[in-house]
Amino acid sequence: MAATSSPGYVGNLSSDQEAKLRQIWSIILTLNDIPQPEFQDVTLENEEKRPRSIHRRSSSLTKTVSNTTNSNLPKDLDQTLLGLGINGSELKTVRDCLNQASIDEIRRSLLSTAKQDHPDSLLLRFIRARKWDVSKAFAMMLEALVWRVKEQHVDGMIVSNSELRALKEEQDKSNPAKAKAGSTFLAQMRMGKCYVHGTDRAGRPIGIVKARLHNPKAQSEEVIKRYILHIIESARLVLVPPVESVEYAPVKFLIDCFQANYPESLGVMLIHNAPWIFSGIWKIIKGWMDPVIVSKVDFTYTAADLEKHIAPEQLVKELGGKDQYEYKFIEPVEGENEKMADTVTRDALLSEREKIGEDLLKATAEWIKVAKEDDRDKIAAVKERRNDTIEQMRSNYWELDPYVRGRGHLDREGVIGVGGKISFYPTAESKIQATETKAVAVKYIASTQARVVDAQV
Template sequence: MSAQIPPGRVETLSSDQELRLKQVWSHFLKHWGVPVDSAKVLAQENNQKPLSTTNTATSENKPKKGGSKLFGRFRKSAPAPKSEPLHKRTSSVTSQRSAESIESAYPHSLIHESLKNLKPEEVRENFWDMLRTDYPDNLLLRFLRARKWDTDKAMGMIAHTLHWRLKDAQPDDVIRGGEQAAYKNHEEGYVKNIELSKATIRGYDKKGRPIVLVRPKLHHASDQNEEEMKKYCLLIIEQARMFIREPVDCATILFDLTGFSLSNMDYSPVQYLITCFEAHYPECLGHLFIHKAPWVFPPIWNIIKNWLDPVVASKIIFTKNINDLSEHIPKEHIPEYLGGEDTYDFDSYQRPDEACDAKLSDGETREKILAERKEIIQRFIDVTVKWIECSSATESKQLLEEKIAISKELSKNYSQLDPYIRSRSVYDVNGTLKV
């Protein structure tokens, strides 16, 4: 697995990129009521030039010419069939285009207006709750990279995501309740998705990114309602985030279309996943492999590809066999049934015993770790204020290094806190997840 730190992360920032990060933090701190003299860094916003960005299609994301005939055939432009219902061709919640239309209502001058329905303390708490073991700066940098280092657009995207996390999806509640919540709340469709293991997090690709194996042949639209489907999607996304460790900051998805037929096709979860990755989990997708696509798939792909942002589309690779997959994934992490060496039984889900959640009732220890976390966060904020206000490049570099060191403390603190706030999943029980 590669441990190389990519460009555009807190450890590898250019001076211009660091300035944009300072601007984002300035807006957050001002909204939270933290005293900070940010006039100098914010004064440079209006006349900023676009920065080159690392999230455009690169040779790393583009499929290699060898073995790409299938990919090329599927990418030929074709309009949606006339018989296709309008709601399946165009969705109000599908792509980045719809997300950006919302974000456009949040310009720089009205950044506080974008958070008008959220209390500052509510936004502050949710921001720190968004973190798992990732660093605070790298979380914000995902939004900056996704918006090509445009501070205003990045702030709009973050505001949109905070509204979504707090007022709509509540993904933190989903991951903390975990699989047990589905059973306790008697959500039959949600439970069925879990027990069928439609999506399983298993193994890593050659860049150290956790792999989510999705088996659409197990899906039928009638098995669950829309709310249950969304919860299952969020559970898998948030569980995948639990596997990510710095400097890795994204996951890989392997859609195995073995046994797929038209009876398995359901556009709603596809639309929802596109929305999540483009609008709320930017820069969290490494590659998306579509494996063994059958002959019925091209018309479906012609519809789906029109919903995709070009950056996301550039990360999609069609594969046909073990040789294609093994270019990106070590054979020991490819399922045996696909020609690899992983003998894991993907149909063997067992509900974790409720006894595994004993630490959830230990409020005393939880409060002690949370108090330590609060102190670490305050130190991070204090150093961030100094970093924004400092006047020399040397001092800025030293303070940024101090921020990184505190981020590592915060990451370690979350590892200690996790069993006291999150119900154990099948991955905790089988030992593949070690937070």
């Protein structure tokens, strides 16, 4: 990971960027009925003033959405969003989302999505993805949270649906459909279609995807989506489209994941040794993609090309580097998820997390309040207390993790260590420790990732 944060990231925000961050937190506080200062106190001082246009727009938009008012929505939410200049379609998106999921579900989804990540980092990804337009970022975030909890059921169907469960499904011949789903899911893990190993020159974990191993007919669309989300949730955004064949359904799903539901998580995508036919495919694919993501794609053909991004010591030998690592899937073992059966401890830790989440919202409201005051010492003290709460949330996640997440290959390989420590070159001792523990915490990789797609035919 880089020694210093890039501009626009936690630890390196301009005053305007920090104000934008407070704005989106202000909306979240309003959503959760947390008392806070008047909205005007957290707007940007140097932002262009538009009182007349906002007034006219607010009147018009309020009439537009009045017929779909949900009595469960906080009364001040509309005005907070309208004050930010939200347009009609974005406001409709917000209302649609809040009609699909309750505010409690949204709050729990936000806590779950954050995992051990700094919550400001999570929100900033949406803000950067929407070019610092806070109302657009909030609408995008809300859609992503509803997508997780209502459409894909990420926590219930993906995170807890472990590799060990897939192995048991594969072995249970009494249910042929489940056996096939489990078998084809694990087949992708075993062949090493996608794996995470090493870091690039910017310190970002490298995800290697062997597109030539993808056979569209070898698994159902449901299984490939399960595999994609399993990889994303296990290694936090590592997979890229299998581009050697014109199989657009999973590609569209991946692009939607990257752009809408896991924004600002791609550092660079290196497409290596792409065949000539890919040029036509690429013209279609990039039309679905945000120009910012397209700009992060680089085509490479030699080891020297790759080494512009990845040091030779971190580049695996199959791509012409010096790293002798070879991927080999480590099979799940009985008992590795035994803590997931302890629902009493799980529920206690989840309740603790809810309480920490409430404390964070209150601490954030205090931060927003003091930010308008010209008292650096007071602001620093409030920020420190808030950071302490965020650290409690991170610590809580490591305790909770083995009770809600099935172990994966990276756990068994020793890459993910106890307490979330990451080592792409684990010692024999750390591998033994990971095996004996049977329930180790997954490290959320906060930095965006580099990905290499080996597109050889």
